[in-house]
Amino acid sequence: MWPLSPGSSRSCPCHESSTAPDQHGQPGVVRVTHPFHPWHGREFAFVDRCLAWDVDRVSFLDENGEVASLPAAWTDIDPVDPFVVVADGPCPFRVQDLLAAADLLDALRSRTVGKKMP
């Protein structure tokens, strides 16, 4: 394992030396955690993790022995967002997303005002 800073976004390089099995509690197994995916709760043999079209995807062997892949966020390969863990249900939105939405609204409002100005 090479040292990476905590804020690094390059934590999933597309190489054979994936960090996934080490980070995962049970090496070689990946479980689908997306609650509405047809494969929810099923476990597969981990193969690889890489970026495909800018999407962080996890490859695994399905029951037919064929390689399939899913977005990493739909699996348990990464820990859950601390905000989601602490919120535990009653909070629909994250603060950072609300801040970004407020930024977007401000930008939109200023654009609208700019258009109306002669």
Add this chain to the structure above:
Amino acid sequence: MDPLFGPAAKVTAAHLARDAYLYIRQSSLKQVLNNTESTVRQYGLKERAIALGWPADRIHVIDTDQGQSGASAADREGFQRLVTEVGMGHAGIVLGLEVSRLARNNTDWHRLLEICAMAGTLILDEDGLYDPCDFNDRLLLGLKGTMSEAELHLLKARLRGGQLSKARRGELISPLPIGLVYDPSGKVVLDPDTAIQQAIRAVFELFDATGSATAVVKSFNAEGLRLPRRLAHGPDKGKVVWAPAQHSRILQILHNPRYAGAFFYGRYQHRPTPGTGKSGPRLQPREQWVAFFPDHHPGYITLEKYDANQAKLAANATAHGKDRRHGPPREGPALLQGIVLCGICGRRMTVRYHQRKDRLEPEYVCQAKGIQYGSPICQRVHGAVVDDAVGDLLVTALTPHAIQAALAVADELAARAEEADRLRAAAVERAQYQADLARRRYLAVDPDNRLVATSLEADWNQALRDVAEATDTYEKAKNTATGVLDDAQRARITALARDFPALWANPDTPDRERKRLVRLLVTDVTLIRAEQITAHVRLTGGQEHTLVRPIPLASWQIRQTPPEVVAAIDQLLDDHTDGQIAAILTERGHVSGLGQALSPGIVKHIRRAYRLRSHPQRLADQGILSLREIARQLDIGLSTVKHWRDRGLLTGRLANDKGEYLYHPPPPDLARPRIGRPPRPRPAPDETPIESAQGGAV
């Protein structure tokens, strides 16, 4: 060394007042994993900074660019951060093992030098300490940068020179597609496995027959054929597996010149994309390939056939459109573009638009599997219904209460971060105490007692390593901790509860902005279409909502006559003609499915469409006779029947809007009036009866 004249003389109090930045990089992940000595040496530079007077807690280590080449600054976040810190005057010194670690590109290097000179930042490498404001140092640094770039060129030339040379001769050993293998002498031959050969030949034959890659997939899967594939990764690397044909695999086979017996190299070239600066593969025209040797080895098709196939595929691609990639929010009104999933197969759904008069109607389609395996699409869902439901959900969910809950969670996270920070700081203090204790024990021991001294020295070293580890953990955790929100941020978030619904309801809000908002607040939406449309919505805070909406009516259903109108027509037909029914229903306020006033023609159309028995048929069911039947029964002429009806001898009911009547059966004691001349005797029964007014008006 005398500090007044040595390297340390360049370090001033102004430099020491600012922080030190240690930049660490190795060009590839293999180097990071295998050449660990270089990494250790790079981290060891921290000691040099400490020796020059910087405290350990103000030396920042930037090691986010591990595994990145120094040829460009475009993909190196760490280098960009370093340049930013220097430009903002935060850096008193920049440390790198060699100049080549910082940049192998003269442009990036001289930019960094210029910024260092402007900000008064020192540069330190393994050879010495440099002040970019000093002419001699600057000259030397410039020369080092030039040599660093030249070294990269030489490395490339040396490493790739042989590869390119072999490729130009057509002798480079490169991975072969399935169906081709190297024989023991290194020549490319067809795979000796006849099953693999047959499968590859079948692909080309089916493409000849159908002219389409999709049709090849459909034919393969319809006949239950499977396609071989050699695993390129994983524990079973190199093993051949057989799987159902996929569209992408078929395209790979059809596009690969190797199957035409040709050797090629450099079909794709990696060039930086204008704007982003990131490089990506780009298909080059054949004239610009590094090497292309037709008839290099046995193939499955000829080169002429390969070229014809490429032309056919290009024509097909134009027809189907090339823009299949998932992209950023665009102008289309489909609100959930890019974040909608199929609840049946779990794949991402795409968007189709349908022109409806003056607007676009979105539809979410699960067609990825259909394209890959040539099968029918999984499901399609009416977009406007789902979009409206999700929009309503967001407006409903973004309440002041929800915002307060989010702020409370953020506060709790911040509080926990402070608590964790205190714990981590205590761990550093404990480690430091142990290190001090070990140091005192080591200094107190008798130097002649070497065994004890060695043991205590090892303990001291271990304690120092523990201190370094605890400090490192503390710094990293501190950097990732969520900050506390200030009042302005809280006010902006709180205002969202008021602003968001207003913006959402505003028809002038562009669709693109709506989609951006949705992507910020919604993780994804899973759709299932059965008897109703079910949408499972995951919000970014972790909440899950399930929305159920009825399937919208099809266009013919929208135009369908209301059931109550059909029932009323059915009831009125017992006693009324089409025209009378139209008048009665219009008076009651009923209209057609299209909203038109009901006319006799519309009533007739509805009667026929719903197979309702007509008014004359219903009268006939009651035993009422037609004009001809009663004339035959009474043995009189048709006009006489009408005449008798006018005189009240016969009774009837209006049968249709033409004024035609049906007649009640005559009573047995009907008194026949004498009209005009007495009737002549009737002809014999075996003669053919002659009816009057044959075909005439009734």
